[in-house]
Amino acid sequence: MSGNKFDDTTYYCYEYCQTCQSYKLNRTHHSKKLNCCIYKFDHFCQWLGIVINYGNYKLFLQYIILNLINCLIVFVVSLYRLVMLRQWIGLSVMYLALSALFLLALISLVAVHWKLIYTNQTTVEFLNYRWLKKHDKQNGIIYSPILQNNGNLEYISIKDCNIVYTRDNFISNIRDALGPINIFLLLPTLNSFQTLNLEVSNKLKEQYKNVYKAN
Numbered sequence: 028m029s030g031n032k033f034d035d036t037t038y039y040c041y042e043y044c045q046t047c048q049s050y051k052l053n054r055t056h057h058s059k060k061l062n063c064c065i066y067k068f069d070h071f072c073q074w075l076g077i078v079i080n081y082g083n084y085k086l087f088l089q090y091i092i093l094n095l096i097n098c099l100i101v102f103v104v105s106l107y108r109l110v111m112l113r114q115w116i117g118l119s120v121m122y123l124a125l126s127a128l129f130l131l132a133l134i135s136l137v138a139v140h141w142k143l144i145y146t147n148q149t150t151v152e153f154l155n156y157r158w159l160k161k162h163d164k165q166n167g168i169i170y171s172p173i174l175q176n177n178g179n180l181e182y183i184s185i186k187d188c189n190i191v192y193t194r195d196n197f198i199s200n201i202r203d204a205l206g207p208i209n210i211f212l213l214l215p216t217l218n219s220f221q222t223l224n225l226e227v228s229n230k231l232k233e234q235y236k237n238v239y240k241a242n
């Protein structure tokens with residue numbers, strides 16, 4: 028491998044979408060359902076019937092957290108009615124069981140997404156990483172085409188391109204996932220693409236500096 032994958036000052040990473048037959052930004056995933064590439068595609072939510080991506084990720088997170096709070100209130104009130112007041116026993120038991128079930132599912136979901144935000148990954152990237160880790164052992168490294176500044180294609184490990192997203196600190200990771208940290212963070216607003224940070228992480232820059240030094 029030779030040449031510079033990245034510019035000296037800005038480090039943007041591109042990939043090629045075989046379906047759209049065009050270059051796409053790194054961290055963009057092709058959605059089969061919508062038949063287009065979506066930036067930071069997370070998953071297709073069966074409950075909401077929409078694609079969770081960079082734009083609506085914060086709304087999705089607020090939605091599951093509010094549902095969790097809702098289930099917690101139902102759980103506590105049902106428990107109070109059952110144990111303290113001994114009212115509506117049958118109904119309270121049913122509400123208790125249902126809310127406990129949903130609480131478990133929602134707590135797991137929030138925990139998973141907390142970890143994803145903490146490590147600056149989307150669900151798709153996390154699953155890809157798991158698949159690549161397993162696949163690498165069997166068939167070696169898989170390469171992804173990257174568009175260089177001079178217009179040529181360069182191939183780098185998908186693993187390098189797709190995984191090293193973690194920025195310098197956790198606050199930067201929150202900003203990448205949920206947008207700027209201000210009062211709007213708590214409001215149900217869409218993530219603005221104007222504040223999008225497209226630069227690759229310092230970790231990836233360092234990694235590729237070393238690759239070129241070695242060559």
Ligand SMILES: [Zn+2]
Nearest residue numbers: 044047057064
């Ligand atoms: Zn595509």
